[in-house]
Amino acid sequence: MALVDGLPSVILKNVSQLIQQKVSKETAPLVEKFSEILYGNISTSDLTYRNDSDVYGATLSLWNSLNEFKHGNALIKVFNPEVAQNGWKSSHTIIEVIVDDMPFLVDSVRIALNRKGLSPHLMLNCPMQVTRDKSNNVTQLANASEKKIKNSVNETVFFIEIDRITSDEQLAELKVELESVVSDISLTVNDWQPMLKRLNDVINEFGNSNVPGEKSNKQESLKFLKWIANNNFTLMGYRSYDVETLKGDLALTANVKSSLGLMKNSKGTDKRLLSTLSATAREIALGENALILTKTNSRSRVHRPAHLDYIGIKRFDKDGKVVGEERFIGLFGSAYYTSSAVELPLISDKVNSVCKASGFAPGSHSF
Numbered sequence: 001m002a003l004v005d006g007l008p009s010v011i012l013k014n015v016s017q018l019i020q021q022k023v024s025k026e027t028a029p030l031v032e033k034f035s036e037i038l039y040g041n042i043s044t045s046d047l048t049y050r051n052d053s054d055v056y057g058a059t060l061s062l063w064n065s066l067n068e069f070k071h072g073n074a075l076i077k078v079f080n081p082e083v084a085q086n087g088w089k090s091s092h093t094i095i096e097v098i099v100d101d102m103p104f105l106v107d108s109v110r111i112a113l114n115r116k117g118l119s120p121h122l123m124l125n126c127p128m129q130v131t132r133d134k135s136n137n138v139t140q141l142a143n144a145s146e147k148k149i150k151n152s153v154n155e156t157v158f159f160i161e162i163d164r165i166t167s168d169e170q171l172a173e174l175k176v177e178l179e180s181v182v183s184d185i186s187l188t189v190n191d192w193q194p195m196l197k198r199l200n201d202v203i204n205e206f207g208n209s210n211v212p213g214e215k216s217n218k219q220e221s222l223k224f225l226k227w228i229a230n231n232n233f234t235l236m237g238y239r240s241y242d243v244e245t246l247k248g249d250l251a252l253t254a255n256v257k258s259s260l261g262l263m264k265n266s267k268g269t270d271k272r273l274l275s276t277l278s279a280t281a282r283e284i285a286l287g288e289n290a291l292i293l294t295k296t297n298s299r300s301r302v303h304r305p306a307h308l309d310y311i312g313i314k315r316f317d318k319d320g321k322v323v324g325e326e327r328f329i330g331l332f333g334s335a336y337y338t339s340s341a342v343e344l345p346l347i348s349d350k351v352n353s354v355c356k357a358s359g360f361a362p363g364s365h366s367f
Helices: 010-024 029-039 052-068 107-114 168-190 192-207 215-229 279-287 334-338 350-355
Strands: 073-081 091-102 122-132 137-141 153-162 233-246 251-262 272-273 289-301 307-316 322-332
Touching: 010 029, 010 052, 029 052, 029 122, 052 073, 052 091, 052 153, 073 168, 073 334, 107 153, 107 168, 122 215, 137 307, 168 192, 168 233, 192 215, 192 233, 192 251, 192 307, 192 322, 215 289, 233 272, 279 289, 279 322
Parallel strands: none
Antiparallel strands: 073 091, 091 153, 122 137, 122 153, 233 251, 233 322, 251 272, 289 307, 307 322
């Protein structure tokens, strides 16, 4: 039986009894274990004013959804339970999410709800180990923190209560939004290793290329790229671009097949004429600067709601002419924002030069 604030809960004990009474003898132990995991971290205040039958109904509803879930396809339900239709009721709109366990799920689901102006009254999130038979029915489960179950897959269950939504259209829109967000998370997580491999390959290629300008600039750029590859940048998307001659103009052409992560969803423009850019933008695109560091116009729907960071790594031919760009999007890690400027590659040398030229004593407040 699940404990609440470290003590046995009367309401959860009653729910356990209802499970034993109403669920088949073969399935009841599994549902009880599921209930124990689901309510393992719930507080006393979250159980206040609830009745046994509705908590039992919510538990069984989520259990049935878990059995419906198929690996690789997120199952999301947004509905208003009614006794006549569901066998239990709630004054809130209920969100059930069953998905393969991945990083960023909790943060990203909260971001999606906040974007819709919705604040959860209750949000239960339970990663668990699950085994299934050939018919996809759950045969064994355990908390994700318990000893590994043989042949199990880690899945995550969400049970969320929000302010009641009465419009069927709004219920459907929220479901579509959550499905889209989970799809973004899947793309990001599933392509993370290929993106990291591609980043490391690009770093090696960059190190062997003929980068124009001072040698120190190339070395600083390499140092920065190796730094971001060392868990200082959350990779979310990648695409390669080529600079091509097109009708007397130059165009930046997307290699769509190279896309990884979120860039698989990016439709964008296959070919962009550089003559349509401002003079400053053309200089950035074709100049001797090896890197392009900026922000995109899009806010991240994964991990945290900030504008995505854009890192463009130029490709140069043997004559030092720009022939393409390797583009990565994502979010800088906390070290980028919390570390001293004198510790960050690419700008540390410039900052140290300014500090030395200031005339202030090293270690002093002014320095």
